[in-house]
Amino acid sequence: xxxxxxxxxxxxxxxxxxxxxxxxxxxxxxxxxxxxxxxxxxxxxxxxxxxxxxxxxxxxxxxxxxxxxxxxxxxxxxxxxxxxxxxxxxxxxxxxxxxxxxxxxxxxxxxxxxxxxxxxxxxxxxxxxxxxxxxxxxxxxxxxxxxxxxxxxxxxxxxxxxxxxxxxxxxxxxxxxxxxxxxxxxxxxxxxxxxxxxxxxxxxxxxxxxxxxxxxxxxxxxxxxxxxxxxxxxxxxxxxx
Amino acid sequence: xxxxxxxxxxxxxxxxxxxxxxxxxxxxxxxxxxxxxxxxxxxxxxxxxxxxxxxxxxxxxxxxxxxxxxxxxxxxxxxxxxxxxxxxxxxxxxxxxxxxxxxxxxxxxxxxxxxxxxxxxxxxxxxxxxxxxxxxxxxxxxxxxxxxxxxxxxxxxxxxxxxxxxxxxxxxxxxxxxxxxxxxxxxxxxxxxxxxxxxxxxxxxxxxxxxxxxxxxxxxxxxxxxxxxxxxxxxxxxxxxxxxxxxxxxxxxxxxxxxxxxxxxxxxxxxxxxxxxxxxxxxxxxxxxxxxxxxxxxxxxxxxxxxxxxxxxxxxxxxxx
Numbered sequence: 001x002x003x004x005x006x007x008x009x010x011x012x013x014x015x016x017x018x019x020x021x022x023x024x025x026x027x028x029x030x031x032x033x034x035x036x037x038x039x040x041x042x043x044x045x046x047x048x049x050x051x052x053x054x055x056x057x058x059x060x061x062x063x064x065x066x067x068x069x070x071x072x073x074x075x076x077x078x079x080x081x082x083x084x085x086x087x088x089x090x091x092x093x094x095x096x097x098x099x100x101x102x103x104x105x106x107x108x109x110x111x112x113x114x115x116x117x118x119x120x121x122x123x124x125x126x127x128x129x130x131x132x133x134x135x136x137x138x139x140x141x142x143x144x145x146x147x148x149x150x151x152x153x154x155x156x157x158x159x160x161x162x163x164x165x166x167x168x169x170x171x172x173x174x175x176x177x178x179x180x181x182x183x184x185x186x187x188x189x190x191x192x193x194x195x196x197x198x199x200x201x202x203x204x205x206x207x208x209x210x211x212x213x214x215x216x217x218x219x220x221x222x223x224x225x226x227x228x229x230x231x232x233x234x235x236x237x238x239x240x241x
Numbered sequence: 242x243x244x245x246x247x248x249x250x251x252x253x254x255x256x257x258x259x260x261x262x263x264x265x266x267x268x269x270x271x272x273x274x275x276x277x278x279x280x281x282x283x284x285x286x287x288x289x290x291x292x293x294x295x296x297x298x299x300x301x302x303x304x305x306x307x308x309x310x311x312x313x314x315x316x317x318x319x320x321x322x323x324x325x326x327x328x329x330x331x332x333x334x335x336x337x338x339x340x341x342x343x344x345x346x347x348x349x350x351x352x353x354x355x356x357x358x359x360x361x362x363x364x365x366x367x368x369x370x371x372x373x374x375x376x377x378x379x380x381x382x383x384x385x386x387x388x389x390x391x392x393x394x395x396x397x398x399x400x401x402x403x404x405x406x407x408x409x410x411x412x413x414x415x416x417x418x419x420x421x422x423x424x425x426x427x428x429x430x431x432x433x434x435x436x437x438x439x440x441x442x443x444x445x446x447x448x449x450x451x452x453x454x455x456x457x458x459x460x461x462x463x464x465x466x467x468x469x470x471x472x473x474x475x476x477x478x479x480x481x482x483x484x485x486x487x488x489x490x491x492x493x494x495x496x497x498x499x500x501x502x503x504x505x506x507x508x509x510x511x512x513x514x515x516x517x518x519x520x521x522x523x524x525x526x527x528x529x530x531x532x533x534x535x536x537x538x539x540x541x542x543x544x545x546x547x548x549x550x551x552x553x554x555x556x557x558x559x560x561x562x
């Protein structure tokens with residue numbers, strides 16, 4: 001068995017060696033260059049065609065703006081030229097640059113605050129006050145000529161309006177004497193409470209009731225009833241003076 | 242000299258009787274009692290808010306006792322269902338049909354105790370009942386009997402286990418009445434009264450002072466009261482300002498303007514007048530508006546309340562005179 005194995009290995013080696021020895025020799029052939037003797041025709045570019053192509057929009061590849069610009073495009077061209085001119089100057093350019101950056105930051109902050117709804121007064125610690133649109137009084141009691149207006153109302157037999165004017169006149173009188181602090185947003189009852197003198201407060205309270213019945217309650221008032229009301233107001237105002 | 246155009250004698254008597262009845266048990270809280278009466282006269286629903294133990298439920302029960310009408314009480318809990326409030330269809334084996342079983346909402350005076358302890362789903366059951374005085378279940382509409390009044394109590398929303406009521410529901414309450422702690426004198430009086438009390442149940446001693454028909458008649462009287470057009474504009478202006486105010490995230494609805502005028506009419510009648518004055522509107526402005534508006538977060542952080550903002554708005558609007 002061992003002898004057979006040795007024989008096989010021996011025969012294998014011998015066969016390989018024989019194959020190496022029997023390999024054919026390759027002979028390279030010399031390369032032969034052929035000379036091109038055909039006639040070359042020289043072609044020239046048609047300048048007319050080039051001109052035609054260059055005028056066509058599809059063949060314009062650079063960033064040169066078309067000649068027919070809209071007014072909007074012209075504005076922006078002018079604007080960016082102006083910006084370039086300004087920024088090309090070293091000193092003024094840097095100042096303006098930082099100024100614009102500052103403005104842009106301020107605008108962003110402003111809009112951010114507006115969007116989140118932050119009250120500016122919160123930052124200054126004054127947020128307790130309210131911003132309510134205040135309508136100026138249509139009638140300033142210190143500018144009304146009461147006697148003239150009352151006589152006009154009486155001529156028109158508008159006794160209700162006359163009582164209203166009498167009441168406003170009384171308020172003015174009390175305000176002039178610093179017995180009340182006149183403010184359009186105060187109610188009549190608030191003025192009653194402001195009068196320190198008990199007797200006067202009681203009398204003014206009655207007049208206020210009469211005014212409220214006639215004005216807010218729209219009670220009908222004839223001449224006789226008006227005379228009675230007028231006397232009460234007149235007496236009170238006499239005491240106030 | 243100037244005679245009253247509307248006879249308010251019956252109304253004044255009724256108001257005084259209710260005041261006395263409530264005053265027998267409720268010590269102090271004059272403003273609360275007046276607003277309760279005004280709410281009854283103005284045909285509105287009332288929300289009483291206060292910390293536990295300030296007699297919110299007792300006030301509501303007493304108010305209901307003053308009227309000889311049907312009374313229901315619903316204790317709102319987190320697991321309460323809409324059908325527990327409105328009623329439900331139950332199968333009847335005898336007739337082999339579903340029959341609607343009325344819920345506690347069917348009554349004249351409904352006490353909804355701790356209303357903000359039920360979630361929004363249950364709250365929505367009250368929407369139709371409170372506004373339209375009817376309920377719709379399974380496609381059928383059931384009218385609620387007049388007078389219909391919801392008296393609800395709640396703890397402030399920051400208390401444990403409470404939900405904020407939906408805005409739509411808050412808008413349906415005429416007034417939110419804040420029940421505050423009593424003064425020291427009033428608290429001592431409460432203790433004295435409790436010490437001298439004979440009956441275990443104070444409410445047993447209370448008798449009704451108004452019938453359903455009387456309540457209806459008083460409400461008709463209130464509706465007929467006079468309001469000068471400039472005062473209507475004044476009320477509208479106050480409401481309008483709540484919508485433009487930077488301190489408020491949510492302004493009041495036109496329903497608030499209506500409530501303000503109705504409430505002011507009731508206050509005027511209680512004062513013996515058949516017409517409204519600016520003071521009447523100012524008196525009801527905060528109870529009408531405070532629960533309908535929402536503060537902006539910044540103002541809330543500053544510790545301001547809706548009532549503060551409303552007071553500031555009123556101070557900036559000229560009185561029509």
